[in-house]
Amino acid sequence: MVDETLGTTLRRWRDRLSPRDVGLPERAGRRTAGLRREELAVLAGLSVDYLVRLEQGRATSPSAQVVATLARALQLQPDERDHAYRLAGLLPPAAGTISTHVPAGVQRMLARLDEFPVGVFSADWTLLMWTPSWAALIGDPADRTPEQLNLVRAVFTDGPGGLASWPVRQDEDGALGDALVADLRAALVDHPHDAGLAALVAELRATSADFARSWDHGAVGRHVSARKTVDHPQVGAITCDCDVLTVPGSSLRIVVYTVATGSPDAEKLEFLRVTRGVRAGPSA
Template identity: 75%
Template sequence: MDGETLGTALRRWRDRLSPRDVGLPDRPGRRAAGLRREELADLAGLSVDYVIRLEQGRATHPSAQVVASLARALQLQPTERDHAHRLAGLLPPAAGTVSRHVPPGVQRMLSRLGDFPVGVFSADWTLLMWTPAWAVLIGDPTDRSDADRNLIRAVFAGRTGGLSGWPVRQHDDVGLPSALVADLRTALVDHPDDPDLPALIAEMRATSADFAQLWDQGAVGRHVSSRKTIEHPDVGDITCDCDVLTVPGSDVRLVVYTVADGSTDAERLEFIRVTAGQRATSAKY
């Protein structure tokens, strides 16, 4: 498109989304056909003023993290995401690196799964998106850094603050460490040009004897259903089943917590869930 800028593309992409696409209520009498700037800013974790300046062409050098966050919020396809990077004067994410892109179909599914605590992770096990129920059950990770939202670090280096704001007791996750190490080894093969993966592996080998042993042994493992008890500060213990789901054609995986209907755990989860919003939240920068 002649004369297209990042600002014009953002407006076009924003106009094609409805509030329901991102899990927002579609209130009667709404004038805007698509998302409001305020809604996009909230979804992308940016200030409204910055989104306005981007659309008006007054902010011309957004970072790659900002563009990636906007691409997730706007539910862009991979080719559109790459186009957004080029319009921002950036190189698109290279093949062979870990993708932070969450497919639009996964995002639409998350927006309709607000009742369930669900987290979306990248191939290096960094948390990218989460439902409101995840935030109220596990703790809101919005202001955490990428490093503190990484499950590998949480499991092997004890950095649980990024993924859980309060204690979590693992009942039967004996195979989780092996499965995570196996995943990381696969990611290293699948993403040979990613500079952060070797750095993460070196960091974990240096800081965790358990990780180093599993890595040197060539550990293999698979994710199975497990049970965890979250010591929630508002309602006490909530015991959940935890499952890891993969997305065909994508590197992302979903971690889903569920509870038995009619149980005390379900009542406690419902009590804290109703305090949450009604849409998925993306990692914010």
């Protein structure tokens, strides 16, 4: 009799991925065909001990957040992700809620775009995945709380958890904020049953006069190519072109920062990329 458990299935999915698939170097003399447990644990933001207990069936009640981050790290297809939820005794994400699933093709693209700062956001503008160059330029997202990974909250929040912690200069005309508010309004229509999204809007309407004003005015905006300045504590100001890309059939937003080849900004970014030593990753 075949015993289909979450642990056996995780091992099978781990074995089919190579380090190159997830942006890790392939070292000579490697004996493991797929990913090592240690590698998957890092990618998923979990401890190796917990992953071992999951695979051995000794941890039997993982949270939906753990399953979601494992699904991203293992580059699962939507049907596979839903299967993982059921094996964990959980209901798959319901229709009308925001998906944190990042398609395998997008993950492979990120693994090969180490040169560029790239971040992948969900429909409510929570950062899900990033390249090492993103972490070097904006600051390592792994050092932030889950609340600080939401860009809308950062833009409309003062203090350490606000935009200063990213640290991208805010547009003087408030265009970024208005565009994000408009995005959230559209997201509420697309994901009417997402309690977290509704709670985020309610929280910001109660705590931010600027957000409430923009929301109550029915802000309409769209993301266009723009120039952004990042005030980096190590190399100073870096001015980048910022583009927001979308994935057909998905509500993901992919934010890409680029600089002109041979420019002083390119030299600063390359210095950070080479010396910072930060890793790519997902939010746990």
